[in-house]
Amino acid sequence: MRLRVLNVKSIRSVHTFHPRRAVVYVPASDKRKIIKSQTLNADTIVLDCEDGVSINKKDEARQNIYELFQNWPDFGNSEVAVRVNSVQSKIYKEDLKAVLGAKNLPTTLFLPKLDTKEEFREFTEELLTIIKERPEKNHKFNLLSYVESARCLLNLHELVRYVLDASTTSENLLMQGLVFGSDDFCADIGATRTEDAKELLYARQYLITVAKAFQLQAIDMVHINYKDLAGLQMQSIEGAKMGFTGKQVIHPDQISVVNEAFSPSQEKIQWARDLIAEFEGHQATGKGAFNFRGHMIDMPLVLQAKNVLKLAEAMPKKN
Amino acid sequence: MRLRVLNVKSIRSVHTFHPRRAVVYVPASDKRKIIKSQTLNADTIVLDCEDGVSINKKDEARQNIYELFQNWPDFGNSEVAVRVNSVQSKIYKEDLKAVLGAKNLPTTLFLPKLDTKEEFREFTEELLTIIKERPEKNHKFNLLSYVESARCLLNLHELVRYVLDASTTSENLLMQGLVFGSDDFCADIGATRTEDAKELLYARQYLITVAKAFQLQAIDMVHINYKDLAGLQMQSIEGAKMGFTGKQVIHPDQISVVNEAFSPSQEKIQWARDLIAEFEGHQATGKGAFNFRGHMIDMPLVLQAKNVLKLAEAMPKKN
Amino acid sequence: MRLRVLNVKSIRSVHTFHPRRAVVYVPASDKRKIIKSQTLNADTIVLDCEDGVSINKKDEARQNIYELFQNWPDFGNSEVAVRVNSVQSKIYKEDLKAVLGAKNLPTTLFLPKLDTKEEFREFTEELLTIIKERPEKNHKFNLLSYVESARCLLNLHELVRYVLDASTTSENLLMQGLVFGSDDFCADIGATRTEDAKELLYARQYLITVAKAFQLQAIDMVHINYKDLAGLQMQSIEGAKMGFTGKQVIHPDQISVVNEAFSPSQEKIQWARDLIAEFEGHQATGKGAFNFRGHMIDMPLVLQAKNVLKLAEAMPKKN
Numbered sequence: 040m041r042l043r044v045l046n047v048k049s050i051r052s053v054h055t056f057h058p059r060r061a062v063v064y065v066p067a068s069d070k071r072k073i074i075k076s077q078t079l080n081a082d083t084i085v086l087d088c089e090d091g092v093s094i095n096k097k098d099e100a101r102q103n104i105y106e107l108f109q110n111w112p113d114f115g116n117s118e119v120a121v122r123v124n125s126v127q128s129k130i131y132k133e134d135l136k137a138v139l140g141a142k143n144l145p146t147t148l149f150l151p152k153l154d155t156k157e158e159f160r161e162f163t164e165e166l167l168t169i170i171k172e173r174p175e176k177n178h179k180f181n182l183l184s185y186v187e188s189a190r191c192l193l194n195l196h197e198l199v200r201y202v203l204d205a206s207t208t209s210e211n212l213l214m215q216g217l218v219f220g221s222d223d224f225c226a227d228i229g230a231t232r233t234e235d236a237k238e239l240l241y242a243r244q245y246l247i248t249v250a251k252a253f254q255l256q257a258i259d260m261v262h263i264n265y266k267d268l269a270g271l272q273m274q275s276i277e278g279a280k281m282g283f284t285g286k287q288v289i290h291p292d293q294i295s296v297v298n299e300a301f302s303p304s305q306e307k308i309q310w311a312r313d314l315i316a317e318f319e320g321h322q323a324t325g326k327g328a329f330n331f332r333g334h335m336i337d338m339p340l341v342l343q344a345k346n347v348l349k350l351a352e353a354m355p356k357k358n
Numbered sequence: 359m360r361l362r363v364l365n366v367k368s369i370r371s372v373h374t375f376h377p378r379r380a381v382v383y384v385p386a387s388d389k390r391k392i393i394k395s396q397t398l399n400a401d402t403i404v405l406d407c408e409d410g411v412s413i414n415k416k417d418e419a420r421q422n423i424y425e426l427f428q429n430w431p432d433f434g435n436s437e438v439a440v441r442v443n444s445v446q447s448k449i450y451k452e453d454l455k456a457v458l459g460a461k462n463l464p465t466t467l468f469l470p471k472l473d474t475k476e477e478f479r480e481f482t483e484e485l486l487t488i489i490k491e492r493p494e495k496n497h498k499f500n501l502l503s504y505v506e507s508a509r510c511l512l513n514l515h516e517l518v519r520y521v522l523d524a525s526t527t528s529e530n531l532l533m534q535g536l537v538f539g540s541d542d543f544c545a546d547i548g549a550t551r552t553e554d555a556k557e558l559l560y561a562r563q564y565l566i567t568v569a570k571a572f573q574l575q576a577i578d579m580v581h582i583n584y585k586d587l588a589g590l591q592m593q594s595i596e597g598a599k600m601g602f603t604g605k606q607v608i609h610p611d612q613i614s615v616v617n618e619a620f621s622p623s624q625e626k627i628q629w630a631r632d633l634i635a636e637f638e639g640h641q642a643t644g645k646g647a648f649n650f651r652g653h654m655i656d657m658p659l660v661l662q663a664k665n666v667l668k669l670a671e672a673m674p675k676k677n
Numbered sequence: 678m679r680l681r682v683l684n685v686k687s688i689r690s691v692h693t694f695h696p697r698r699a700v701v702y703v704p705a706s707d708k709r710k711i712i713k714s715q716t717l718n719a720d721t722i723v724l725d726c727e728d729g730v731s732i733n734k735k736d737e738a739r740q741n742i743y744e745l746f747q748n749w750p751d752f753g754n755s756e757v758a759v760r761v762n763s764v765q766s767k768i769y770k771e772d773l774k775a776v777l778g779a780k781n782l783p784t785t786l787f788l789p790k791l792d793t794k795e796e797f798r799e800f801t802e803e804l805l806t807i808i809k810e811r812p813e814k815n816h817k818f819n820l821l822s823y824v825e826s827a828r829c830l831l832n833l834h835e836l837v838r839y840v841l842d843a844s845t846t847s848e849n850l851l852m853q854g855l856v857f858g859s860d861d862f863c864a865d866i867g868a869t870r871t872e873d874a875k876e877l878l879y880a881r882q883y884l885i886t887v888a889k890a891f892q893l894q895a896i897d898m899v900h901i902n903y904k905d906l907a908g909l910q911m912q913s914i915e916g917a918k919m920g921f922t923g924k925q926v927i928h929p930d931q932i933s934v935v936n937e938a939f940s941p942s943q944e945k946i947q948w949a950r951d952l953i954a955e956f957e958g959h960q961a962t963g964k965g966a967f968n969f970r971g972h973m974i975d976m977p978l979v980l981q982a983k984n985v986l987k988l989a990e991a992m993p994k995k996n
Contacts, residue, residue: 044582196512217575239561244557244559245578247547248508248511248512248560249512249547250508251508251547251548252507252508252509252511252512253538277556279550280549280552280557281556281557282547282548282549282557284548306658321412322412322413322414338409339409339506339539339541339544339545340545341543342545343545346545347547350610
């Protein structure tokens with residue numbers, strides 16, 4: 040078993056819409072798991088330097104990622120991202136040095152526990168210091184940041200606006216999504232996880248609201264009990280219905296369940312196609328709101344149908 | 359079947375408290391439905407130029423409203439309002455020209471998809487341009503605006519404060535309520551409507567909070583499946599208990615169910631009267647918190663009882 | 678039956694962490710109830726001058742508190758706090774004069790219906806005027822304020838930040854917690870209390886978020902039906918799982934139920950000890966995320982376990 044490598048010299052970051060249904064964590068200190076993850080074909084593989092790696096394994100994790108990006112690794116259809124340590128931890132600097140020192144640059148970074156504008160400023164400055172020495176000094180990384188504390192949630196609107204404003208000027212980061220770190224959040228507010236996650240409802244819905252107001256992806260919490268696929272399915276479907284666009288995953292078995300929940304069903308796609316066809320017919324003949332399969336249809340439902348088709352098109356053909 | 363017309367020459371806008379329990383949409387392009395709505399005696403009839411009217415019927419809708427307001431139409435106890443198209447659509451200007459061109463002016467406007475202060479500013483300027491040519495240039499319209507996007511929800515507190523501040527100066531608009539456009543909101547955040555509307559809980563409760571902080575009415579979402587009166591009843595009662603003051607309605611059959619849910623019951627009114635009487639007795643004899651029918655009663659419950667009686671008084675005698 | 682008095686001359690306010698699981702109201706106008714409350718050993722006894730006392734008994738309530746603090750009363754392990762009337766009511770000034778006129782000063786004040794910064798400013802100025810005449814002019818009172826209106830909830834983030842900023846300079850108040858006044862809040866937004874309190878979910882979760890973002894305690898609503906101990910237990914456990922740290926209580930029978938719900942169980946404490954031990958072992962041997970009793974454990978869960986142990990240590994030994 041060894042790393043699969045692509046022949047291409049360098050693959051440029053492409054900032055087109057990339058779906059992130061299953062976001063799979065792989066401890067970067069574990070080479071065996073990294074190699075296994077190359078064939079998972081999940082939407083996103085996150086090479087983790089943070090909570091999945093104990094302190095005395097951090098260097099090993101960084102070294103593994105460095106070696107990986109000395110070539111351009113072949114992960115099939117998967118996006119390969121790196122989760123560095125938080126700005127508060129300070130050791131994210133070591134992560135960046137290793138990750139950004141290899142021949143190729145990852146397209147996407149996951150930044151945990153981003154609570155304040157000041158932390159983002161510090162992170163971008165550190166990033167710039169390293170990247171400006173490289174020929175790709177204008178490289179723009181996709182960024183997904185984490186909501187993991189009450190403080191972050193309270194400041195989220197302001198924080199996201201700040202990060203996005205920064206993105207439009209000279210920054211090297213393009214925010215694409217928000218990730219809900221449910222267990223750190225629970226610990227922070229002193230809550231206890233329950234089956235239906237009632238204790239997290241406001242936090243999850245507010246995260247969705249902020250994400251969608253700025254056209255960002257919203258990635259739902261991990262289902263920790265990785266053997267309980269029925270529970271995972273229920274939670275995934277519920278999350279998708281709430282407006283989340285994907286879900287964090289800690290075990291390969293969870294991927295297909297999550298992918299299915301966050302993909303529009305064939306039935307839904309057909310419903311959307313039929314509704315749009317009917318709508319265009321009615322527009323032509325001049326009738327407004329109309330009945331479609333027993334429901335009164337108006338613009339919002341037409342818009343929903345269009346979104347379903349847009350998502351269906353963006354999904355990778357395989358899986 | 360023809361339009362019922364009042365003999366009065368002109369009816370001035372009266373900004374007293376008007377309950378808006380059932381807010382009924384009528385596509386203004388459909389003369390037959392308009393005429394039918396004149397005898398519904400719902401609290402509010404909304405002549406719709408927006409989502410209920412297809413693009414090639416918009417002119418017909420405007421013409422119907424214009425003709426209606428050339429006389430003062432007789433809608434019984436109902437308030438007659440007009441829902442124009444959104445500021446983003448630009449075509450609201452055509453709506454305003456038609457609606458404000460007739461001999462009489464409607465008392466109330468419904469403004470959909472109001473997301474930003476800039477849109478409100480644009481709307482008021484357009485309104486002023488038209489209205490200042492009329493003798494009633496100081497006419498003040500009641501305004502209800504819609505929450506239909508994540509962006510609007512995020513900015514709602516600031517937006518409502520801005521609109522109300524504008525109202526107190528030289529504006530022609532007096533904001534009286536917020537309306538939740540659930541289907542556009544769902545489409546905007548990528549949510550799917552479920553039976554118990556869990557995906558909308560935060561949005562609905564935040565809307566109520568902002569509305570009540572500024573003494574505004576809060577109008578709950580449409581129950582789309584208009585044949586399911588049992589479901590409508592459940593959703594109406596739940597909405598009323600959450601603090602909504604009324605509900606949007608798309609079919610005449612829905613009106614009485616909604617009216618009942620948003621009216622205090624005779625039993626509740628009696629409870630309120632008895633509690634207030636008991637309270638006044640205790641105040642006189644100097645006892646504070648007291649037992650009333652097995653519950654400890656203090657000021658908040660007394661306040662609730664007073665609100666019930668105030669609402670009961672404001673309800674129209676019929677229906 | 679008479680007041681139990683301590684021999685100590687004066688007990689200084691100690692701003693160490695004091696758990697406030699059961700927060701018990703005693704109408705300060707009722708001397709018999711005050712005396713009874715001295716042996717309850719609840720975490721906090723609140724001598725109430727506000728809603729539990731009718732207007733013509735307010736002076737009696739103030740006089741009782743004054744007499745109580747002429748000595749230092751013996752309430753066992755309980756903290757003795759005073760709830761004054763709201764700033765809006767104006768009569769809080771009479772409360773302060775009485776309460777702060779006695780030989781000893783209470784360590785803690787509960788301030789209801791604090792909606793705005795201006796009200797807080799007024800309150801602190803009034804307090805300063807009285808306290809600066811005393812030798813203990815730098816006395817710092819613990820403060821817990823109430824969320825009882827939509828307006829307060831909307832401004833809560835800004836309000837708490839303001840109050841805490843003021844605390845760090847020359848003020849005599851140190852905010853330690855937020856208390857949810859559910860019935861006043863319901864009356865304010867026109868909601869009706871239901872069994873599962875769905876109508877209050879956003880308000881309660883937002884209060885928790887603000888409280889925890891600033892390291893404050895979050896005290897949940899009263900369970901009004903004081904005979905329904907099963908219902909109280911369910912609501913207490915749910916509140917604790919949501920992140921509340923305590924609950925308001927109106928009857929002595931409610932105390933032990935609430936104490937139990939807001940204390941970590943022996944089982945939970947043992948779980949936390951074992952997890953921490955296991956974690957430290959893994960850190961030593963260099964494994965990161967690990968399996969513990971069938972669950973994948975990472976930093977957030979370790980953090981939760983540490984919080985459980987911290988709380989267990991802070992609890993009074995007796996119950």
